[in-house]
Amino acid sequence: MPKPNILLAIADDLAWPHLSAYGSKMVSTPAADRVACEGTLFTNCYTTAPSCTASRASLLTGRFPWRLEEGFQLWGLLPQKYVVYPDLLEAAGYFIGKTFKGWGPGSVEASGRTRNPAGPAFNRHTCTPLTSCMSTNDYTANFADFLSQKPASAPFCFWYGAKEPHRAYEAGSGVRHGKELSQAEVPAYLPDTPEVRSDLLDYALEIERFDRDLGAMLKILEERGELDNTIVIVTGDNGLPFPRAKANLYQNGCHVPLAIRWGTHIPPNRTITDFISFIDLAPTLLEAAGVDSSPLRSDGRSFLNILTSEASGRVDPTRSSVQTGRERHGYCRPHNLGNPMRSLVTDHFLYIHNFTPERPIHDCDLSPTRTLIESWQTNPYMEPYYDLCFGTRPAEELYLATDGPDCIRNVASDPTYAALLSSCREQLNTLLTIQEDPRILNGGSVFECAPYYGRVTKIDLPPLPSAVTNLPILPLNQEA
Template structure:
């Protein structure tokens, strides 16, 4: 029995040694088969139009750093945001869910509660699950807190509760109060002896406004922007206190750039996701003096030039830190362009021959293509072969596509896996897409666009943009008529019925 026992013991020892060696070999093979996960960065512009980049046809303005992304990556000529306004698009890109499914996903005041459910899957939450550090720098505008926010304490829930380890944001937009930066839920630089009060209903006693005190403003309001004055600029909403924490508008681009660069440097040793949401060219357009007057097109042109420089500096940081070739960059805009959007800033008068919407019809707020078709670029030096793609892609699809890239099984509710398209391996793209503009929706299928009948103004006279409203159905062949000039609804009833049927299936 002793001999048998010893024999069995020796056999077991050799077996264990063999298995141990095999495990090490398998681990090496797994490591070699799965190289380091790439860093992922969204560079998200605000109100940048399809025709605002020279890479997309602009001739009156030069955007060399944005163009470098287009020329070095996949430049999509059929890439869409989900919506023609900012809050819904930001909801869609982070959740992979159509914003029209959420009744609260519309342009929000600065005091709105968070509209992303903390149980909702998001791009940063998915990437956290795959070992990524996650951060946001820049514009948020998806609501904060649960209502009745006390800005003098930690504001929660917010970005940190929906997947971001680090957040450095403005609460809403540059033209809305509170005009302060918020770092991981806390107002940056707040003096506790000078608390902040914010209201979107009535002014605080003794506080000047753009409406009643125009002599205190350095930027004249055109429509809607006539409440509290900060840095000479009248805003939307009323604010009192927090003087030490108020941002400097002309330094905002540089300030966010420094935070984004710092984040990259601190996280470069591990895979990270950065949602870098620039504020340009949204109003108020406040270019740093280095850029003011440089384009001859007024502040709107100047802040696009400033944003292009900012992107160039950010790309230099990625290169200097040695991580450019292991970083996937997605560049896009939240919606189409608008020129006069609340201030007299000469942007309309000095526009000259520049057409922010390019060959497209409409703009911000519109169901026509210029409302939602935006610059859309994927860039990954050494991995993506530069090319142009006419595949229909949407920001919705980034959640599921990036999950496939990093080995996650997460799928967004309305998000499609278009990883091959984003990496330039396929030109197929989406077959159909529902798009939204101020709660109205339209439909794209293949090369066709269908807009249902809607009551209301045909043109938003304040911003001089066609909204897409009509008493009749509209049908356009985008391949032959990208400017949507010829309505084919009456002459192509079969195609119209096909699109209406498919659209109603999704909407219902």
Template sequence: MQSFVKHVLLIVCFYFFTATTYAAEFPNFVFIIADDIGWNDIGCYGNRVVKTPHIDRLSAEGMQFNNAFLTASSCSPSRCSIISGKYPHSNGAAELHTPLPESEIPFPLLLKQNGYYTAHAGKWHLGNFTHRAFDRYTDNNGYNNGDGGEANWVRFLRERPKDKPFFFWLASLDAHRPWGADTFHITFDPREVEVPMYYADTEETRQDIASYYNEIARFDYYVGKVREELERQGVLENTVIIVMSDNGSPFPRCKTRVYDSGMKTPFVVYGPKKIRTGAQKTESLISAVDIAPTILELAGVNAPDSYQGTSFSAVLNDPEKEIRSEVFSEHNWHDYEAHERMVRTQKYLYVLNARPALANGGPADSKKSPTQHALNIVRDEERLTPAQADVFVTPRPAEELFDVEKDPLQLLNLASLPDYQEVLSEMRALLNNWRKETGDTTPEHLTPDWYDRETGGPLKVKRVRGTMPGQKE
């Protein structure tokens, strides 16, 4: 009997030792993604008003990427691209509210299959087929995510199994309209906000931006709570934390646009054992499709050959490293018919617009915003500046070229200037090659408008989808 008990204890000890060693050997991951927060609306990225002490601390102790770009400036296409490691037109989820197909391989599924505990809490937007990538998830699963989407973040971390490495996809609803954080923790004074030059500096615009800042502050607060919980559990030192946004802010000329105001994202990586610490900043270009292969490499898991990104793990060890010379993004249907493509290098941004006859004023929620209302008044009074007029322009150029070093806001189109024809040709070739390599198409029958382009209100039309880019007519 005693020998049997000893045998059982040895087996139990062996499995306990194996499980704890496995959990300690491989890093944990906490991936935190905001909703509609612009890249420069975070304190560590230069915003002098908004309060983001917790993200700023992660940046000060980790690495801040100053040239991280999304593949789409729309919620679900951006998130589906991140989790699939593929561009929107390549993964079958190019348009807003189209689910990721079952044929695609979400990278958390590979982590799960290789011993990781995986969980999702908060905003979803990925479709039902992606549920299989997570051991626990909140989407349509009886959970209340709360107004900002962060209600289950700390709870899920506390209730995780302690014998496995873990991956958490924590998604907020902050800072998506309508606003819900005007009385939460930090309340910003509208008189102190920064009003971009392409908006009308009015009282209603300032209050709109102040409410947006309140949402950012709430998001940052919960980032801090996640870090506190990781510290309490004693696992912070073996956890890689990534903080980013899914697209630009929900304001005119930002969300859905292919300019930096729509496609550039804040991107902070913290992880003492995996990256160089001490306020490291890198100018290296990275794309959202690079996230999946990077996390998989850090976890010791092979990425599928179908993934279209490149791991940036080398940059985490050396901020001077460069893994790519350009990034690519796209704008497809998001409330309105659209087909734009862009390529961005360190110096230039090139835009190809297949629907130049259509204005590009932003999504419906932005159309209904106080900031847009203020711009409409200035337009009706014929007082628009060139920067403010951008969201109303029609027809738009079929091609745009910007020198982003001299013109960081992308206000001056250089495509027609003789001195830039060689650059224009080079950028055009880069984009055309990428489109061919990734199977991009320009369907004749795209999904049409479902909302009014002036008011943002729903149109009385039959809501049918056209042909998505990457699919055959």
């Protein structure tokens, strides 16, 4: 049997449930829906971090970001010693490549690498996009260029890394291209205003650009007779670029779409509720390709058995939880400090531990929604939204799944849930200790001191009271 091709389509800042396959009414994504219908749709896929660099690093290496040293940080590096699955596929005879955004943002050179970990770039072809803020990269033409250079006998692995729906957006573009404000799906943590609705529709329009190129790529593969021997993966790297979503450990920060198609190898039209983490993708793809995944030293495990089974719903009872975390997302605090958090997610709850609750939350993309909330923060209507999005967080947060996905009611201080809170704290502490998370072992000095290779916005800096490595860190097992 020939080795399968691999097409990974990863949108930048695409959150669950913003594919029409999940029932979202503000987007139309026929290509992603086709992948789901002719393959498998996952309802509980989570990235390991709500930040591009760390999320993509986990996908490529199969490792938790807190086990990647400087690889955990936005605009950081991914040390060369950490093996990535495209390199293993290439060594096994695969022709590999990527277009637009692979691993990153960060410094490939400082990582000790000669190319992006996702593969060689195919970015030669450009186009005139639908709006002024969409990428001029002709993703489809660059995929065709990649295929034209592939040796006839070689299987391929291609990373389609769209810019969309990452900001910036052309304000009002969603409405101008036919969407109606009534279609916008406004989460409870954002004010329901025309400005916010319009911003959400701009986001939705960008998702549709990603989907159109995906559809064109599927058509190319179909015409070449290669579609049914291609594993097609559709996902996003983290949550939507709105306050209290991306760069946060709430559901809309880490919960991402996942649909996978592989011809007759995957029974069609199934929905799977097993918890899948980004650390599971690399070992799954390598197993499907018949390539040894042991060089990854992955924290994840293959779910190929789930993909190829006939079952729907919860297939593997042991896949009942995932972990997520974050450190520094942007240069927005004095001395380039992060805002370290870790979480545990199950069917029943989301538990978050904030290690430095005194540090402000400002890791949020600029947007009309952010501007609206910040400009009117003292307004009686807007003040609760400002507190939710930008207020400091308590050391512990606990949200019940029965309250919905928006994570508004924190029950961590409610005595009714004291036993559950204690159990969550103990479970997470045990897992992170086993995983040798530096944040647990030594206060996370490797994260606090990690270099930042992005553009630095000037911040007025007060003097540090002590060395960064001696900053007070709230231990995970300390009662909050």
